[in-house]
Amino acid sequence: MQDKSFLQMAENWKQIIDFGPRPMGSLAAEQCAGYLRGEMDNITGNSYLESFETEAWDVEDWNLEVCSPNGRKLESFLFLGSGEEPEGFEGGILFAGYNRIWNMYVWEKYAVVDEEGEIKAYITVRGNGKAIPQMLFTGKSTLPHFLVGKEEAEFFRTAEKNQVKVKGYARAGIRKGAVCRNVIGILHPEKKKRVLLCAHYDTVYTTPGAYDNSSGAAVILEVGRRLGKENCRTSVELMLTDGEEYNLVGARHHCEAGTPVDMVLNVDGVGRERILEVWSGPEPFERQIRTYLGQSKEDFTPVFKSPPPPGSDHAPYYEKGIPVCMLTFNDQGILHSALDVYEENKLDNMEVMVRMVMEMLRYFNVIE
Numbered sequence: 001m002q003d004k005s006f007l008q009m010a011e012n013w014k015q016i017i018d019f020g021p022r023p024m025g026s027l028a029a030e031q032c033a034g035y036l037r038g039e040m041d042n043i044t045g046n047s048y049l050e051s052f053e054t055e056a057w058d059v060e061d062w063n064l065e066v067c068s069p070n071g072r073k074l075e076s077f078l079f080l081g082s083g084e085e086p087e088g089f090e091g092g093i094l095f096a097g098y099n100r101i102w103n104m105y106v107w108e109k110y111a112v113v114d115e116e117g118e119i120k121a122y123i124t125v126r127g128n129g130k131a132i133p134q135m136l137f138t139g140k141s142t143l144p145h146f147l148v149g150k151e152e153a154e155f156f157r158t159a160e161k162n163q164v165k166v167k168g169y170a171r172a173g174i175r176k177g178a179v180c181r182n183v184i185g186i187l188h189p190e191k192k193k194r195v196l197l198c199a200h201y202d203t204v205y206t207t208p209g210a211y212d213n214s215s216g217a218a219v220i221l222e223v224g225r226r227l228g229k230e231n232c233r234t235s236v237e238l239m240l241t242d243g244e245e246y247n248l249v250g251a252r253h254h255c256e257a258g259t260p261v262d263m264v265l266n267v268d269g270v271g272r273e274r275i276l277e278v279w280s281g282p283e284p285f286e287r288q289i290r291t292y293l294g295q296s297k298e299d300f301t302p303v304f305k306s307p308p309p310p311g312s313d314h315a316p317y318y319e320k321g322i323p324v325c326m327l328t329f330n331d332q333g334i335l336h337s338a339l340d341v342y343e344e345n346k347l348d349n350m351e352v353m354v355r356m357v358m359e360m361l362r363y364f365n366v367i368e
Contacts, residue, residue, distance in 0.1 A: 025056030025178030044185030056178030200244030271331025
């Protein structure tokens with residue numbers, strides 16, 4: 001049975017999910033930011049939107065299919081940042097090397113080449129699961145970049161030998177003048193030292209993001225409510241970021257423009273399992289995190305990654321040498337997919353996450 005002291009967190013979580021997919025720059029993201037600012041103001045009394053213009057990536061439609069032999073549609077998604085080919089393309093398949101994702105994964109990449117030998121599109125095979133949207137890290141591209149699942153790995157490895165031809169189209173591209181909105185509130189702003197607690201609220205274009213990361217945003221709000229009842233030794237900045245899915249745009253901006261912080265705690269995804277991934281650094285701070293978690297009475301199995309991978313909002317702060325820790329009950333089976341929807345059983349792990357964050361803040365003397 002759910003602890004009644006977490007009812008407001010559960011309501012926040014449902015409300016965030018109900019905005020649906022909310023990529024940075026979308027109307028849904030703007031509306032969600034307005035809702036979150038109201039909730040943040042109830043906690044801190046000084047909330048504001050850190051808004052700035054930037055580039056966003058929009059997608060309208062796409063398709064990828066095998067022409068021959070044995071025509072069939074391929075389950076695929078466009079990378080965020082993909083170029084477009086609205087009128088369509090067709091060609092054979094050539095191995096084109098590897099695509100590196102967040103400096104964490106290396107996946108096979110193939111080029112679609114037409115009869116004149118011109119590359120018309122790229123296809124990456126996700127090596128660890130089904131096709132999902134991901135950020136493109138090859139820089140801005142004028143060509144479509146598709147992602148297919150690992151079930152297609154052998155098909156593409158033999159595609160050149162088997163003279164496979166594919167065709168498709170992509171209606172997507174970069175839009176200038178979009179607005180990124182970070183939602184910020186500060187507890188005890190008069191204190192000299194400052195700790196940043198953050199989670200992103202934006203999603204990729206295919207999902208309402210119950211796990212990634214409506215859950216994290218709701219957790220940070222709940223931690224803020226509980227901190228309001230504590231005696232804090234430091235200032236605590238609560239930030240719900242936009243643009244995490246699009247190369248950490250919101251966090252990068254705040255890291256450069258915001259007030260310097262002494263420590264960052266980032267919650268990115270509260271899934272269904274009790275495998276807690278802990279991304280932390282630098283090394284002395286990581287050892288402190290290990291010590292704290294070794295004392296925790298909560299039920300979980302930690303998996304430590306240090307130095308912390310760069311795939312979430314802690315990354316720009318770590319690059320500046322600031323101690324960071326990212327916590328996630330990872331749920332790769334539903335990440336960035338239409339399966340990432342409301343499931344009441346996730347609330348148990350969200351409650352665990354709130355208690356762990358509060359314990360961690362007490363361990364680091366943020367709370368008396």
